[in-house]
Amino acid sequence: MNSPSPFSVIVLAAGMGTRMRSDTHKVLHPIAGKPMLMHLLDTVDGLGAEERVVVVGKGRDQLEEALNGRGVKIAHQAEQMGTAHAVQQAEHVLAGFNGNIIILYGDTPFVAADTLTEMLQRLDRPDAPAVVVLASSPDDPKAYGRVILGSGDTIAKMVEYKDATEAERAVRLCNSGMMAVRSVDLWRWLAKVGNDNAAGEYYLPDIVMVASHEGRASVAVETDSWQTAGVNSRAELAHLELDWQRRRREEALEQGATLVDPESVWFSHDTKLGRDCTIEPHVVFGPGVVIDEGATIRAFCHIEGATIAGDCEVGPFARLRPGATLEEGSKVGNFVEVKKARLGKGAKANHLSYIGDADVGSKANIGAGTITCNYDGFGKYRTEIGAGAFIGSNTALVAPVSVGDGAIIGAGSTITKDVAADELAVTRADQKGLAGWAARFRKRQQAKKDAVKE
Template sequence: MVENSAPAAPLAIVVLAAGKGTRMKSDLHKVLHPIAGRPMLDHLLASAEELAPRTQVVVAGHGREQLEQALGARATIAVQEPQLGTGHAVQQAQGALAGFAGDVLILYGDVPFVRPETMRAMIARLHEADSPAVVVLGFEPADPLQYGRILAHDDGRIAMMVEYKDATEEQRACRLCNSGLMAVNSADLFDLLGRVTNDNAQGEYYLVDIVNVATLDGRTCAVIRTDDPDEVGGINSRGELAEAEGRWQARRRRQAMVDGVTLIAPDTVFFAWDTQLGRDVTVEPNVVFGPGVTVADNVVIHAFSHLEGATLESGVSIGPYARLRPGAVLKAGSRIGNFVEMKNAVLGEGAKANHLTYLGDATVGAGANIGAGTITCNYDGYFKHRTVIGERAFIGSNSALVAPVSIGADAIVAAGSAVTRDVADGELRLVRGEQLVKPGWADRFHDAMKKKKADAKKSG
C-alpha cells in the first residue's frame, strides 16, 4: 500500500448509509448498531476525523431521522429516495458539496474499521504524478464470494471494474476485489457520475462505473490494496456484527497486554472503545468495561466486575462482583469488595467498602470504613440527594444513611442504624429500637406450638 502524508487539498468525506439493513431485522438503523459500545458509524467517522476533513456528508434513506439525531451537527444528511444504486447515492451528496473544491473520499457506514492510514494512502495516490481520475481500494479475501472484481495491470492501473453479477467466469477468476471505497477529485466526481447508466443486471447506477467511464476517456484510474481484508469487511447481519465485535475485542486484548496489563483469561474480558488502562493493572476473568472507564497503574479488578463511566486511581482494588456505574471515582488505595455498587460517588484515599454495599450520590472521606449492607438512600421518589461521609468515619453494618445527610470525620454510626440527621465529628450515632427481653418466652412458645400441631394431627 502507498504510504504518504495527506496533501494540503481540502477533503470532503461522503459516507453511504442509505441501505435498509433488512438482514439486521432491527428497528435501529444498521450503522448505529454498536461495536465495543460505540455505533459503527462513529468508529468510521472518528478515523476520518484524523484527516481533518472540511465537510462530511452522510447519505441516508431508511431511518434517516435516527441518523439526524445521532449525528447532530457533525455531518450533513443527504437523502437518497428511492435507492437506485451506489452511484445514485453519491450523486445525492452533490448539493451538500456545492462550491467545494478538493478531494472526496467515499466510504460506507457499515464498513467501520477503515484505518486513517489507509484513507491517507488513497488520497496520496490521487495526487501522484499520473493524476488518476479515481483511486479504488482493493483487497484479496480468502473467499472472493460475490464481490465486484478489479481487473488491473501490474503497476496498479485499472483496466476494468465489473460487478460480480455482470462478470464472466474468466473475470470472476480474478481475486482482486472491490471494497467500494474510492477517492476522487471533486472536479471529476459528479461529471463522471452524470455519465453512468443503469444498463446492467441490477438496473442500478453503479459507483464503480465511474472508473470505466474515466478509462474510456483515456484517463488513468488506480487501485491500491489493503493487506487486511477485515479492514474493509461490511456488516450486514447480527452474525457479522458479532464477528466484528470479536475481532475488535481480540485486537484490544492483545494491545492491552502489550501495554503492560495482565489479563488472566483474555477471552473473557470485554473492553469498550475508549477504555484506558495503566501499567501493571491486573484484570481477572469475566470483567466487562462499558464506555468511559479510566484505570491508573497498579489496579486490581477482580472477577465478574462491571465498570462504566468510572475512574480508578493508582492502587485501587475492586471486586469480585463489583459494579461501578457512571460517576464512580475511586481515589488512590481505596477498595470496594464483593457485591458493592457505586454510582455518582467518590471513595476517598484508602477508604473501603468491602461487602454488600450501595454508595449512590455520595462522597466518602479518606480512610473511612463502610460496613457490610450499608446503603446511601439517595432517592426519595422524585429527587436525588447526596450523602457526605467524613474522613476516617466508621459506618457499622446494615446501616441506612437517608440523604441528604452528613457524617462527620471520625464519627461512628452503630450497626443497624437508620440515620436521618447529620452526625457531628467524632460523634457516635445509634439509631435502634429498644431491645425487649422476655426470659423463657421462646421455650413456652415452642412447647405450645408443638402441642397444637400434635393435637391437629390427632383430630385429622
C-alpha cells in the first residue's frame, strides 16, 4: 500500500539510551533476533519511500556500520537538544525533496505499514491537515505526552507530561511522537519551535501548536498501543519482546500450526511454519527456520538456520544449527546436533550424535553416539554417507571420508578411509577374555581396603 504522494522517512536514533546501561546502541538491541531499528526499516522499505534518513548521535559508529549497504542516508545530531532539533538535522540531507515526510523513532519498532499508509493518506485528504499525529490509548499512559482532541479527529492541544495539568494528564490519548507532515511546512515550523518548557528542549510535537497559530489544524490517527510502544530500558525491551511473541504465537495458531504450550515457544522474526506442524513445549527458534507441513518438533529443541521438510520429526532435546536440512520423513532424535548437514528422505539419527558438515543419504541409519569428526583444528571437512547405509553405535567418521550406499559400519569403529558400497567396515581390537580375572581383582582390592581400616 503506497501513499499517492511522494514521501520520505526520517528515523530518529540519536538518543543517549542511558537507561539501557549497555555499550550497544539502544536501537540495535534485538527483538525476536533482529535489531529494533531493522524491524522498523524493513517496514519502511516496503512502503516505497523516496529517501530514508536516520538521525544519529551517540554511538554513531555502531549505527553507520549496521546501516551499511541499506541505502539509508545519515544525519548527525552532535548535541541532543530535543526531538525537534533532531529532525532539523535531516533538513540538509533532504534538500530538494518536495513531498510528505513521516517522522519515526528507532526505538519504536512495530508501527505497521498499514498505519503509516493511513497517516499519509489522511495528510492528503481534501481538508489538508497541517500535521497527522499518530496516537494511541495504552492501558498505562505513564509519562507520555497527551493529545487533547477538539472536534472529530482535530487536535485542540498537545502537551508533554511534564508540562501538563492534572486534568490534561487524565486524558488517555497519548502522543506517540510519530507524525506525517509536508516538507514545505516542516522546516519552517521547526525553526519557530522554542524550548521554554520544563526540560529546556525543543519538542517536535510543538509544530502542531506552531501550525495552529497560522490557522492550520492538525489531526490525530489512533492505532493499537502495541504499535506505539517504545523502549527506554531493559525491562521495556523484555516486555516488548513478550508482546511480540504473544502476537506471533496467535498468528501461528491462526495459520494452522499446533502449539502444545504456546507460551513456552519462542519465535524468531522470520520463522516460517507450515500447516499441521506440531510444536511441543519449550522450543526456541533462532533466525532462518523453515518448517513444512506435518513436521513435529518435540520438546526442548533449539533450531536455527534450518530447513525441515514435511513429516520430519525432531527431538526432544535436539539442536539444529545453521545449514541443517532435513528432507521429507527424516528424523533427528534426542541429544542430536546437526550443523551444515543434509539428512535425506527417511534418514534417521535417533540418539546422542553429532552430524556436522555431512551429507546423509535417504534411509540411512545413524547409530547412537556417532560423530562426524569434521574439524582438525585448522579446517572443516565433509562426510558423505550413502543411501541405506547403516552406521553402528559409537562410530567416529574422520572427515574427509565417504561411506557408500548400503554399507555397514560396525559399532565402535573409527573410520578414516572411504568405505565402498555394500561393504562392512570394522575397526576394533580383537576381544580377549581372562578367566577368573574379575574375581581375583575384587579380592585384591578388598584386601587393600581392609588393610587401610586396620
